[in-house]
Amino acid sequence: MNSLSQLIEAALFSAARPLTVEELADLDPDTNGSEVRAALDQLREHYDFGSHGIELVEMGGGFQLLTRPVFAAAIERAQIGVRGSKLSGAMLETLAVIAYRQPVGRAEIEEIRGVNASGVLRSLQERGLIEVVGRSEALGRPLLYGTTPMFLELLGLQDLANLPKAEELSIALQPVPAAPMDEDTAAYVEAES
Amino acid sequence: MNSLSQLIEAALFSAARPLTVEELADLDPDTNGSEVRAALDQLREHYDFGSHGIELVEMGGGFQLLTRPVFAAAIERAQIGVRGSKLSGAMLETLAVIAYRQPVGRAEIEEIRGVNASGVLRSLQERGLIEVVGRSEALGRPLLYGTTPMFLELLGLQDLANLPKAEELSIALQPVPAAPMDEDTAAYVEAES
Amino acid sequence: MTLSEAPPLALGNGSGFVVELESFSGPLDLLLHLLREQQLDIADIPIAKIADQFLSVIHDLGLNQAADYLEMAGRLLRLKVQMLLPRRGDGEEWEDPRAELVRRLLEYQQIREIALWMEQAAERRSLRFPRGYLPPPPDRPPPPLTLDVIDLLAAVERVISGILSPVLHRVVARPLDVEGATRRIEALLAERGEFIWTEAFGPAPTIADVLSVLLALLEMARRGALLIRQPAPFAPLVVALELAQPAD
Numbered sequence: 016m017n018s019l020s021q022l023i024e025a026a027l028f029s030a031a032r033p034l035t036v037e038e039l040a041d042l043d044p045d046t047n048g049s050e051v052r053a054a055l056d057q058l059r060e061h062y063d064f065g066s067h068g069i070e071l072v073e074m075g076g077g078f079q080l081l082t083r084p085v086f087a088a089a090i091e092r093a094q095i096g097v098r099g100s101k102l103s104g105a106m107l108e109t110l111a112v113i114a115y116r117q118p119v120g121r122a123e124i125e126e127i128r129g130v131n132a133s134g135v136l137r138s139l140q141e142r143g144l145i146e147v148v149g150r151s152e153a154l155g156r157p158l159l160y161g162t163t164p165m166f167l168e169l170l171g172l173q174d175l176a177n178l179p180k181a182e183e184l185s186i187a188l189q190p191v192p193a194a195p196m197d198e199d200t201a202a203y204v205e206a207e208s
Numbered sequence: 209m210n211s212l213s214q215l216i217e218a219a220l221f222s223a224a225r226p227l228t229v230e231e232l233a234d235l236d237p238d239t240n241g242s243e244v245r246a247a248l249d250q251l252r253e254h255y256d257f258g259s260h261g262i263e264l265v266e267m268g269g270g271f272q273l274l275t276r277p278v279f280a281a282a283i284e285r286a287q288i289g290v291r292g293s294k295l296s297g298a299m300l301e302t303l304a305v306i307a308y309r310q311p312v313g314r315a316e317i318e319e320i321r322g323v324n325a326s327g328v329l330r331s332l333q334e335r336g337l338i339e340v341v342g343r344s345e346a347l348g349r350p351l352l353y354g355t356t357p358m359f360l361e362l363l364g365l366q367d368l369a370n371l372p373k374a375e376e377l378s379i380a381l382q383p384v385p386a387a388p389m390d391e392d393t394a395a396y397v398e399a400e401s
Numbered sequence: 402m403t404l405s406e407a408p409p410l411a412l413g414n415g416s417g418f419v420v421e422l423e424s425f426s427g428p429l430d431l432l433l434h435l436l437r438e439q440q441l442d443i444a445d446i447p448i449a450k451i452a453d454q455f456l457s458v459i460h461d462l463g464l465n466q467a468a469d470y471l472e473m474a475g476r477l478l479r480l481k482v483q484m485l486l487p488r489r490g491d492g493e494e495w496e497d498p499r500a501e502l503v504r505r506l507l508e509y510q511q512i513r514e515i516a517l518w519m520e521q522a523a524e525r526r527s528l529r530f531p532r533g534y535l536p537p538p539p540d541r542p543p544p545p546l547t548l549d550v551i552d553l554l555a556a557v558e559r560v561i562s563g564i565l566s567p568v569l570h571r572v573v574a575r576p577l578d579v580e581g582a583t584r585r586i587e588a589l590l591a592e593r594g595e596f597i598w599t600e601a602f603g604p605a606p607t608i609a610d611v612l613s614v615l616l617a618l619l620e621m622a623r624r625g626a627l628l629i630r631q632p633a634p635f636a637p638l639v640v641a642l643e644l645a646q647p648a649d
Contacts, residue, residue, distance in 0.1 A: 016259050025261030025279035026286070031532045041286040065258070066209050068218030072529065082218035084528035089215055093234040096222035096530045102523065104426045107516035115515065127508055130427035130469040147297065150562070170519055171526030184514050222530035273532075300556035308557065320560060363550050372554060 016061055019046060019054040024080075027058075033077030033168060075168035109135045110144060110166065114178055118148045118159035136160065144169060209254055212239060213247040217273075220251075226270030302328045303337060303359070307371060311341045311352035329353065337362070428473035429509040431458065436506075443506050446499055448484050452477035476502070577609055582617035586640070590627060595641040598629070 016024070022042055027034060039051045055078055059071040062080075072081050082090065090096045102110070109132060112124045124132045139145045148161035167174060209217070216232055232244045248271060252264040255273075265274050275283065295303070302325055305317050317325045332338045341354035360367060425431045435454055436443060455477055459470040483498040497503075582601065589596050601614045618640060621627045630639045 021259060021261035021276075022279050022282055023261070025275040026283050028262050028273070028532060029275050029283055038286065042282050061258075065254075066214060068214035068216070069221050074526075079531065080221070081529035081531055082222050083214075084525070086215050086218040087528040087530070089235045090219050090222055090530060093219065093231065095219050095227065095231065095235070096533060098527045098530075102520070104516065107520050108426055108512055111512045111515040111519060114519075115512075127505075127512060128427050129429040129473060129505070129509065150559070156562075169526060170522040171529070172522065179515065179518055181511070184511055218530070222533045224533035295552070297556070297559070300552055301560045304553055304557040304560050307553070363553065365550070372550075 016057055017054065019043065019050060020057045020061070023051065023054050024058055027071070027078060027080045030079075033073075033075040033079040033164070035077045038077070072171070073173050074171050075164045076174060077164075079168075105130075105135050106139060109139060110162070113139075113145055113160050114162050114166070114175065115181075117161040118151075119161075120151050120153070120157040120159050122157060124160075209250055210247065212236065212243060213250045213254075216244065216247050217251055220264070220271060220273045223272075226267055226272040228270045232271070296328075298323070298328050299332060303332060303355070306332075306338055306353050307355050307359070307368070310354035311344075312354075313344050313346070313350040313352050315350060317353075428455075428459075428470045429506060430513070431455070431470070432473065433506060433510060433513075443510075444503055446502070448477065448480045448499060452481045577613040577616060579613050579616045579620070582610075582613040583621065586614070586617055586621060586627070590640070590642050595639060598638040598640050601640075 023039055026039060026042055036048050036051050036055075039055075040046055040048055055071065061067075062070045067083075068086055069080050069082050072079055082096075087096075087098070091098060105128075108128055109124060112127050113119055116123060116127075121132050121136060124136075136145070140147075142165075143163055144166045145160050146163050147158045149159045150156045151159055162175070172178065215235055219232060219235055220227060229241050229244050229248075232248075233239055233241055248264065254260075255263045260276075261279055262273050262275050265272050298321075301321055302317060305320050306312055309316065309320075314325050314329060317329070329338070333340075336356055336358045338353045338359070339356050340351045342352045343349045344352055355368070363371075365371065425434065432451070432455065433443075435441075435451055435458070436446065441447065441451070452474070456474055459474060480498055480502065585603070586601050589601060598614065598618060601618075602610050618627070618629060622629055625643050628641050628643050630641065631637075632639060
């Protein structure tokens with residue numbers, strides 16, 4: 016490998032988090048983004064074709080060295096590495112709403128899930144998976160939430176576009192055909208929303 | 209590399225400490241110490257002769273993968289491994305309130321921002337951006353905060369007068385609107401401040 | 402399928418259902434489960450039946466999310482009543498009162514499916530370990546902060562726009578001069594025997610002055626030192642010496 020690839024390898028190794036191309040370019044004043052990309056390609060090929068236990072993965076808007084999944088069971092069994100704790104169903108559902116509707120306020124999340132969301136939102140914020148991205152213009156100027164790069168990292172995604180498209184889901188969200196309402200229903204729907 | 213070398217590479221990479229030959233042998237029930245030693249040799253040779261940024265080091269009675277010392281300076285200079293140091297939205301907002309209202313107490317900051325400020329104030333103090341400049345005469349004699357010279361330095365300002373005037377902002381962050389006072393009240397307010 | 406991990410509903414012997422409620426992440430989840438267990442069509446929910454089942458299930462509900470389940474129960478009962486109302490026979494298209502509930506159920510089902518997908522993605526991701534060992538951070542000053550005036554001004558704008566009311570109320574305790582007011586009232590009574598109460602304030606009174614006079618008047622009236630009269634509705638109060646004006 017060339018010296019830039021070596022430097023990048025050392026940097027990725029020591030960072031233990033995804034590094035962006037910009038961060039990697041900062042390593043050497045004489046390099047630039049396209050050279051960094053070429054070096055990353057060389058590094059990825061080296062790990063892919065040199066039969067290694069680790070590989071270069073692109074996720075969360077950056078690049079990271081990670082162990083190959085096939086070795087996870089043995090590493091865990093020997094109690095050398097520990098897998099992260101799983102998210103609860105409530106957390107996953109709330110993350111799903113935020114990922115697809117961001118920026119989104121608490122009221123909308125609660126409307127979709129049908130349950131109070133304040134505790135779950137706090138937990139997700141503490142884990143760094145969501146953050147406040149602004150305030151709504153609505154009454155009371157409620158906080159709006161969005162997902163963080165750590166959310167992408169958790170799912171191993173490069174960016175939000177890697178989430179499944181609505182039309183790829185087995186249940187399509189069909190709009191209920193709007194028919195003229197009688198007064199009763201209109202009042203009901205209003206009370207409902 | 210053979211599959212045991214790959215497994216050992218993944219294990220060393222994911223371990224948070226040097227691993228002994230015995231621990232590495234636990235990875236695979238069908239292996240033994242001498243096979244592990246041979247695999248470690250293969251791994252060391254691979255890293256030494258394949259021009260890598262990391263190497264296998266024997267220390268503390270165990271084995272560990274580490275970056276080559278020659279890359280340490282570049283990695284440190286690029287400050288990789290240290291999480292980004294951008295100020296959070298909460299920090300910026302709190303700093304904004306303090307910059308324009310100083311000296312100002314926690315209660316007033318919390319009233320303006322609508323959220324508890326103690327954590328943010330501590331962080332800003334730790335970063336040297338604000339400091340305690342006195343105590344209020346109000347009940348409990350709460351601490352009053354102001355910005356530091358480092359705050360000006362960060363913004364590249366000579367002094368606080370270089371901050372945009374409140375009336376230049378689209379909505380002025382003005383002091384509490386002063387109502388016409390009679391003599392009595394004026395004297396009272398003076399005693400208060 | 403999203404609901405496969407939910408436990409089967411055991412139909413009890415007449416007393417209702419036996420359900421582990423921790424397994425449900427909310428009333429919509431429970432509702433979907435009821436529909437699925439009985440292979441009912443979301444688009445044509447037998448509201449009366451489902452409302453009764455829902456009520457009997459939450460009857461034994463733990464307290465943690467009871468409010469959310471009760472709210473759904475209320476909606477179902479309202480729908481049940483609406484479904485019993487006779488439809489208008491004038492040929493106008495009938496708006497199904499269940500439409501809103503159906504929309505919410507479909508939406509929620511979609512979220513459940515995404516959540517399941519995300520769970521599997523996180524599962525796959527967790528099979529890859531990052532580097533475990535991190536050396537202790539070297540002894541050097543913290544990294545330079547990135548902060549510029551633009552960021553700060555944006556923050557100022559955010560703060561300002563977040564202020565609901567710029568009026569800050571300052572509540573202060575101010576000593577009232579009741580003794581002074583009492584002396585003034587005594588002097589006025591001694592001089593005239595009767596006066597309008599606002600005369601006790603002096604020129605340009607503050608709120609504190611008014612309150613002081615009011616307290617002094619009430620205290621003196623309580624002691625029987627004076628009498629307060631209002632000759633007509635909304636007329637100013639008249640203060641008089643108790644002895645000079647016997648009570649009616």
